[in-house]
Amino acid sequence: MRFERREHIPPALAVLTPLIAVAISLALAGGLIALAGAPVLTAFGKIITGAFGSKLAVTETLARTAPLILTGLAAAVAFRARLWNIGAEGQLYLGAIAVAAASAHLFGGLPGVVQIPLLFVTGALAGMVLLLIPLWLRLRFQVDEVVTTLLLNFVALLFVSMLIDTVLKDPLAFGWPQSVPVASQAELPKIIPRSRLHIGLLVAVVLAFVVHFIQSRTAFGLQSRAAGLNPSGAAFAGVPLGRTLLLVAMLSGGLAGLAGAVEVMGITSYVTTELSPGYGYSGIVVAMLAGLNPLGVVLAALFTAVMFVGADAMSRSLAVPSYIADVTVALSLLTMLVAIFFTQYRIRR
């Protein structure tokens, strides 16, 4: 048995790939739900109603989609250029804490129309800075950025934990380690009143279109793609590799930092070390499920949010640990990898 590269990838197959991958991962998750002794179909039903069953559920699912779109885009733009940014989690936290600090100590008095954009930029800049360290180490010392971005996630979380314990600690939080809150003008307007759904979702969707435009219609987009597909060939064709990677890193780190900004300004209004339930890592799965396509990221982020919100609701009524969501999302990454392979290769005896 051996694998042979397909001459043409059937378009229908390319579209179906993520659906097949998700279906297989759900089937495997069904096995694990059965292992927990719960009725599988009822459990899936409860996941769906948990994510869509009421107005509250829908807004909660969409509110969770927003940061996942942003971290998914962060991974997608980086991976497209073969810049392995696994540090979105740390960049998210740094963006979040920068926003809290800037709103409390710098821009606090400004009206929302001015302050909100300024804080978006602040969060994005903080995320960028954190990714520039591993990029510099790669360009200067040829250090694999996968390992350094992973390690920096731990450094960033400890750094944030230190700040909210000391200089940025909220004196009114009864000793809980949480940061000073953002100014009330900086809280993102709600799309639906009295829900947690804020305009961060619109920002994320618009950015998905912007990134799509950049990647498909600008010279930088093509260069970043070329840098990923064949670095030496791209260099030979005159693509400035270092500069391209720098821009990719700024875009990717900025998007991840923005995810943190949006969470703080839209949901919590202050930073704790539990701000993100692994949005940075889930972003990697989102990007892969989307086939690194920015518009696909929106759908993949929605799927991931449905799993998390739905599984939480399901585990409250059935004896299935809510970790089933993490397992399913991780499985969908693995099944997606295999599915992509079989769109490119076929089996020959």
Add this chain to the structure above:
Amino acid sequence: MSDILDILASAGLWAAVLRIATPLIFATLGALLCERAGVLNLGIEGIMTFGAMIGWFAVWNGADLWTGLFVAALSGMVFGALHAALTVTLGLSQHVSGLGVTLFASSFSYYLFRLLVPVEGTPPKIIPFQPLHIPVLSDLPFLGQAVFTQTAPTWLAIVLALALAFTLFRTPLGLAIRMTGENPHAAESQGINPMVIRYGAVIAGSALMAMGGAFLTLSAFDSFIPTMVQGRGWICIALVVFASWRPGRALAGALLFAFFDAFQLRLQTVMGGALPYQLFLMVPFVLSILALAVMARRARVPQALMQPYRRGER
């Protein structure tokens, strides 16, 4: 200053160095073996987590400690086979496959733990490995307290480092592994099957990673807590580069690293409050990044690392 000398002169520090180093030695050797055959295994963090969980669970369920360690190794082999299937048979991106294995193995271990162990106030405990009393040596003044108070798996880890060094550099099998990692086409022309070597190395290496994780729950601590592996896997990936892919240096690197970690833990109690504790906890991660920056260009990377091998395809 005298505080620092006090710390260095305490037997407890040196005993802690060996204890902290043990999981790093196991897992670094595992990662090194995979990479010597040409496969980067970023499944390490998840495989360590799963090993910690399943080894602990076996013992909690009545198995003896060595069986627990063995069960952990078996689970590592299963995840290793998965990673090998993705990266060797299918030739997929080793980065993404490894991260997928980590995400799956760690979330799966949390899921199983919640499922198998009834939720209680405090996590249930087992009786872990006890320090191995070595006649004469353990009774030596200072040295007995500082070095010879370790549990049996620590000695196993050190023996394994020497065994791996011998295997890689003094046996035909080791030559085959190294050839596969340098140039699988050349290896194949010598009658070596690179696929088989890579599968074997990744499976065996993953078993070592899981044993490193299991050391945490079976010897260093006595219960399983989610997220307890705490980035140790990533540190081990950095240690492999620091060690320039040599088992002896990996052993030395893990010990050096553990020394800094044990030292900062004690400094933290001495300095108490003068500096935020988070700064001390950052030390291992920052050191790993520095080690990578210093060593990455000097280190001799296996030439076929991260390159999939497909027969007849270049």
